[in-house]
Amino acid sequence: MLRLEDVGKNFGGLPALQDVSFAVPVGRLTALIGPNGAGKSTLINCITGVNPPTSGSVLFQGSDIAGLPAHKVTRLGIHRTFQNLRLFPRLSVLDNVLTGLTCEGGDSMFMAMLRLPYLRHRERQLRLRALEAMDAFGLADKAAWPAGVLAYGDKKRVELARAIVGRPKLLLLDEPVAGLNAEETAAVGEQLRNLRRAGHTILLVEHDMDLVMNIADLVVVLDSGKCIATGTAGDVRRNPLVLEAYLGRMEATA
């Protein structure tokens, strides 16, 4: 589905990512982990075109998307959430989720102004789909609320609903449970498992090790901008390089 080949990103002269290569297989949940400052969010920004990579290539379904502007990447079917929420606080929850269907809402400003019957029909269908997605995340009774008044956990769920409502081919989740309590984390974990079961391909960036170890099919570990390990949760947990990155160098003193 998605293949990264030697992706590098420099900010000024400072390398944030160096030669990162891994693949995200179809229908699996791949987790991207690493200590703070390892370059996880930078990598997500490179894939989605928010910050294009300085070297290497990002292959999505066989074609190179590195350097494409963000809206084109999205239109290919890669949707994402943000680490720091990026909702539209003044719009209602329903409208926030509907913005996730921008790609399917038509491009023509002229046709939109005429609002012909086919467009009304499509609007109704999009609205139904948005309500369905909200239902899946338990937000249906808050459809008319402005998103700004929601509790933090609900806001996170609105972002998830907005990302999946467009039925993306690949879903990039940037720390979906950051700042949530244990109960909410478990709920989100369950929802991610449902998405995975429904056949979504997901790349999950996360700090919460319990969650990652529980639900990820494949784990990729980044440290200081380099990919240091890939494998199943069990493999990675035993990898000495990973332990070193998280816990510091083990001295053979015993």
Place this chain on the structure above:
Amino acid sequence: MTGRQQFLYFLTLHRTGLAVTLMAAALLVFPLVENNPYTLGLTNLIAINAIVVLGLNLFIGYTGQISLGHAAFFGLGAYGSAVATVTFGLPPWPAMFLVAALVAVVALAVGIPVLRLSGHYLAMATLGLNYVVHTVLLQWDEVTGGPSGFAGIPSLSVPGAAVDDPVSLHYLLWGFAMACLLLCLNLVRSGVGRGMSALAGDETAAACLGVDTRATKVKVFVLSAVLASLAGSLYAHSSQYVSPDTFGIFASTDFVIMVVVGGMGSIWGSVFGAAFLTLMPEWVEFFNEHKDFVHGGILVLVLMFLPQGLITGLTDMIRVRLALRRRDHAAA
């Protein structure tokens, strides 16, 4: 559902259509109630301003940009129609749309480079555009008539009758304004409109939702310029005289103040803002004499206390209060 619930559901489902129908009906009977030519002249001016403000509100309120130069497009439309009909002898209606098309080309040529800027820089660039256009209108006297203005513009006519008395102008101008209102309401209730409000909220998020941010900004800029140009043409034909002073930078700031008073991203608010600022000097003598001070004061007060604008700010406050009350209610 009971009958009452069904009725309320019908009202909420068709609220936009019903509101537009109600307003159109009110406007239809208005000249029967009020036939003072001076008052009709004022309400006609509201219609013209409303068309400009609708376009400008799409640009400022929905795509989150700023333009301090829309009087330039208004002026180009007015002078374009004047020159096309008087100097070149074209019939008014085709001239109006030809001029609007030319203004669209100008807006496109200006918009593509200028809309790479944002914030203060964009404000300065659009202000500069307004200065340039104003100076050209003032100095190029062979074509524009210079500071003394351009007189003798023919009035518009529909088959069978000339549109030159206040009552027929009322129907023509408000007909145009209502058409523009309807088009704008349709636009913001579509996928494209949601993309635009996403753009106003957060540019990065909008791009990641599939909104082509640069193209959308340019498109909305061109659309708002076209609306301003049409309003300018209508203004020229209804007053039959134009002078450069109407299209200076203070006119531009007045349009922005109308948007701010009406509320960013509120289509109905645009009409309210245009009406409020057009009528205010008529109510109190002081406001007329010190117009610029009063307008500046209003702008500062609204932006300090309701940065989203008067109408939008108030409705937002009410919506948030209601939602919070329901949230507490649900929690209790």
